[in-house]
Amino acid sequence: MLSNKPDYPRVPSWPYFIWIVFLSIILITIVVWGVSFIVDAPLEEEAAWAVTPNPAKAPWYFIGLQELLVYFDPWIAGVVLPTQILVGLMLIPYVDVSPHAQGRYGWKDRKFAVSFFSFGLFLWFALIAVGQWFRGPSWEFYWPYFDYPLGGNVWTYPGVPLKMTTAMLGNMPNWLGAISIIVFFIGGMTLPLLFMRVSDSFKLAAIFKDYFKKLGIIRYCIIQIHVLLMLGVVGKVLLRLTFGYKYIFTTPWFHI
Amino acid sequence: MSKASPEHGGDRKPGVIGTVWKLVTNNFIFRTVFRTGFPDTMLKRMAVMRSSFLMHILPTKVGVHGLKLYYTWCMGGITFFLFLLLTLTGVLLMFYYIPEEHRAYNDMKDLLYMVPYGRILRNMHRWGAHAMVFTVILHMARVFYTGSYKTPRQFNWVVGVLLLTITLLLSFTGYLLPWDQLGFWAVTVGTNMAGATPFIGFEGPFSELLGAQIDNDIRFAMIGGTRIGANALIRAYVWHCVGLPLIASGLILFHFYRVRKDGFSGPL
Numbered sequence: 001m002l003s004n005k006p007d008y009p010r011v012p013s014w015p016y017f018i019w020i021v022f023l024s025i026i027l028i029t030i031v032v033w034g035v036s037f038i039v040d041a042p043l044e045e046e047a048a049w050a051v052t053p054n055p056a057k058a059p060w061y062f063i064g065l066q067e068l069l070v071y072f073d074p075w076i077a078g079v080v081l082p083t084q085i086l087v088g089l090m091l092i093p094y095v096d097v098s099p100h101a102q103g104r105y106g107w108k109d110r111k112f113a114v115s116f117f118s119f120g121l122f123l124w125f126a127l128i129a130v131g132q133w134f135r136g137p138s139w140e141f142y143w144p145y146f147d148y149p150l151g152g153n154v155w156t157y158p159g160v161p162l163k164m165t166t167a168m169l170g171n172m173p174n175w176l177g178a179i180s181i182i183v184f185f186i187g188g189m190t191l192p193l194l195f196m197r198v199s200d201s202f203k204l205a206a207i208f209k210d211y212f213k214k215l216g217i218i219r220y221c222i223i224q225i226h227v228l229l230m231l232g233v234v235g236k237v238l239l240r241l242t243f244g245y246k247y248i249f250t251t252p253w254f255h256i
Numbered sequence: 257m258s259k260a261s262p263e264h265g266g267d268r269k270p271g272v273i274g275t276v277w278k279l280v281t282n283n284f285i286f287r288t289v290f291r292t293g294f295p296d297t298m299l300k301r302m303a304v305m306r307s308s309f310l311m312h313i314l315p316t317k318v319g320v321h322g323l324k325l326y327y328t329w330c331m332g333g334i335t336f337f338l339f340l341l342l343t344l345t346g347v348l349l350m351f352y353y354i355p356e357e358h359r360a361y362n363d364m365k366d367l368l369y370m371v372p373y374g375r376i377l378r379n380m381h382r383w384g385a386h387a388m389v390f391t392v393i394l395h396m397a398r399v400f401y402t403g404s405y406k407t408p409r410q411f412n413w414v415v416g417v418l419l420l421t422i423t424l425l426l427s428f429t430g431y432l433l434p435w436d437q438l439g440f441w442a443v444t445v446g447t448n449m450a451g452a453t454p455f456i457g458f459e460g461p462f463s464e465l466l467g468a469q470i471d472n473d474i475r476f477a478m479i480g481g482t483r484i485g486a487n488a489l490i491r492a493y494v495w496h497c498v499g500l501p502l503i504a505s506g507l508i509l510f511h512f513y514r515v516r517k518d519g520f521s522g523p524l
Contacts, residue, residue, distance in 0.1 A: 008522070010317040012301040017318050018311065024330050025337055032341065032387065036379030043368070046361040047440035049483065056441035059431050061389050061424055066445060075460045078449025089417045092400070093410035102403040103321070103522040110403070117400050254454075254461035 064127035177249035331395035355493035404521035
């Protein structure tokens, strides 16, 4: 690494580093203090078990997961997916072992890694944006900043079912669901490997073959499983929005 | 100021400031605190970084490219500073807040209307916390995009992910403390998800295998009851003010230690 070599240009931390630290501290203090001076932190009525607000929203950083509750059962949206996200994040340095493109913004050498990570980041914040700004009473879609006559936080029509859209939802037949899942995961794991075989005629296949050689089968599997899981989440969301499927596979114990 | 100091003064006569400066700094008591004097030579610049308690966690010399703002976005440092800011404002808030079901909300009102500077104290803690969640995500994104998690820093990335988790948990436990509708129901939504954990949550799949009920599952352990109440409040408070900050501090120390040992990431 260049920065370990003795002739790498260095400057003394005092004052070149210290002044950046010092200015950051002052700047952040001013910003936090300034915002706090202008905008009050929210404080609603005293907590009351009997008064359920509609909708009850999680803090913004968890709202993406709450938004996923529309599309998945709580054990997936609230437990499996967040755990898998954290495990996946921790695995990154152990599957991306190429020492290249370190210490700089490298798009050219790591197009796949950057795209995959960016898509995940985008998905996380897109779900937050939808949940925070476009969901209203009963977690239905609403436009932000309009004052709907429903009465804001409180559902004012007790006779009307809370989740009107659930009435229109159906489940995918189990045989179709099972086939979809198997085809999606088995196909997703093997298709890139088959694609490698035509590396003589396709440049992309050749690039992939080279990439696979460096990765090895175990790292490839770990990466591909996470790619498929993320695409699977998007796929389930689209399936529900387009065909109204609540579950694609149901068992007596759990539903997916 | 340094111009008038003896090192720089040359044959110029020191002015009032210079004289005062000399009086303050040129005695053995001052020297017991600030040992190296004003760091105007390379030797003193090295010495001051190494001998100062506050600055010794920084290297004495840094690579030029690691200092660039577009490279680090200062996000790691800003996150740490926000952590310190939140510790300070949090300790001050603890003077005025008692985590008791019937009192907590009144203490919030007192903070807003009775305690001098209570409102801005609470605002700073709240907005600082939101900012910290955001900066920690930005820091992670920056480290990813610059490939800084690569060898030999793999494990420090893992610790970073743990710190991200702790940050989210810190923010989440703090959300309940005002004991208002916003936090109460947000935490209800959040902890209900824990009840759906497979095997160990009463609503999760295969819960009957381990006999998970509403009053003995993982959610019950988290909130100390079958619904958010006085027990959940004290648990959130203790985790928020003692448990999680201690874990976070330990991980932060390790995180920084590894950064110093492995050096800043740099191009090949």
